[in-house]
């Protein structure tokens with residue numbers, strides 16, 4: 001199908017974009033890479049009166065590191081993340097995860113700001129920001145808000161962003177020498193949205209998790225920071241600790257059923273991913289033994 | 294401003310100026326305004342890859358880009374790649390390996406294939422498959438397409454079998 005008619009304007013700066021959004025309210029939509037918005041327009045799931053194209057705002061670009069904080073501008077494309085040596089060094093979880101996001105032609109346009117603002121619960125980057133304890137930086141006409149990633153996502157395609165705000169950047173602590181990360185997703189085909197996925201980061205002290213952040217995705221209406229990880233930290237992980245953690249995880253999940261998977265299948269895959277993650281990060285394959293039938 | 298908006302860009306090396314509605318996507322602009330119908334339109338929401346073109350050197354979905362966003366851009370379509378001879382070996386390999394039947398997917402496949410051949414000339418079959426994973430073919434079963442791209446990769450790096 002074809003998009004319905006709309007007006008189009010290219011914002012020259014963040015201030016200009018915020019003025020336009022304030023003027024037009026929820027009649028306007030921000031256009032970033034267009035890789036989620038354009039499908040919605042073409043399918044007529046969305047019919048805004050005005051598109052505010054932020055693609056030319058140079059202050060929203062760029063990847064930088066200072067004082068232990070990695071900052072990624074909203075307009076950073078998926079392909080830029082894939083190729084960035086700074087990200088590979090300071091947030092290797094993102095480098096690994098981004099290869100699972102869509103396909104090359106889409107990664108050449110799609111942006112991190114667009115992915116986070118779009119908030120698809122099956123999407124990789126939102127879960128990564130949760131796993132990495134990132135801060136999402138949002139600007140409105142009255143100033144800036146800094147929001148913990150775990151508080152940013154509120155439902156399917158829903159966030160705490162108001163229609164008059166712009167997501168400007170994402171910030172996260174740089175990986176430490178004893179940081180470890182894990183990423184995996186189950187999907188029918190490379191590049192598809194996940195059936196269930198996990199983006200995790202941890203701090204290892206010897207063979208013990210001093211900290212473990214498990215960002216599950218496609219397990220509910222938003223990415224989930226699993227509280228169940230508390231069963232796995234502070235002492236060497238045993239099979240029974242892992243079983244407790246898996247049971248606790250199961251209680252936290254609220255998976256949807258769709259044509260890809262039943263809720264039960266998603267629960268099963270999430271528990272498996274937890275075991276695989278723990279076994280991989282600790283280098284203890286025996287923890288990932290498949291249950292006997 | 295739902296009114297026609299002036300744009301100017303380069304298409305296959307030639308300067309083009311036009312008046313377009315903001316809602317017009319680049320695929321429809323190429324096909325309907327410029328008569329460049331080699332860029333195909335399948336799904337119109339990014340999943341099939343039939344509309345893949347190059348913009349400023351990067352492959353993108355022409356159905357997910359507005360013509361007004363292509364202001365000042367350099368757009369290359371299958372007609373451009375074909376006429377310049379840039380992919381004549383790849384096209385011959387597609388023919389030799391029966392990598393096309395109806396041909397609907399072929400322009401997009403050639404665009405995506407040339408992209409990996411340019412950026413990762415040593416790519417193996419697995420990498421080729423992954424790079425083409427966003428392009429649907431309803432006819433060939435993909436195997437012959439991967440054969441053709443792999444054969445071109447080998448030939449270009451001088452290791453033809």
Ligand SMILES: Cc1cc2nc3c(=O)[nH]c(=O)nc-3n(C[C@H](O)[C@H](O)[C@H](O)COP(=O)(O)OP(=O)(O)OC[C@H]3O[C@@H](n4cnc5c(N)ncnc54)[C@H](O)[C@@H]3O)c2cc1C
Pocket residue numbers: 029030031032033034035036037038039054074100101102103106109110111112113114115117118122123124125161165166167168191192193194338339340
């Ligand atoms: C075939 C296909 C497969 C895909 N597969 C995947 C996948 O496997 N995993 C995945 O994660 N994604 C996937 N995507 C989506 C892709 O990653 C998008 O790039 C991303 O979701 C949106 O980024 P964008 O820059 O294109 O945003 P846009 O499409 O421009 O915008 C998306 C939404 O966010 C809003 N927005 C954008 N930027 C801002 C901002 N800075 N501030 C406030 N609001 C903003 C827009 O108004 C819009 O509502 C796929 C897309 C396609 C077409």
Ligand code: FES
Pocket residue numbers: 333334335336337338339340341342343344345354355356357
């Ligand atoms: S028509 Fe553009 S991807 Fe299908």
Ligand code: FES
Pocket residue numbers: 392393394395396397398399429430431432433
């Ligand atoms: S040859 Fe028919 S769709 Fe690929």
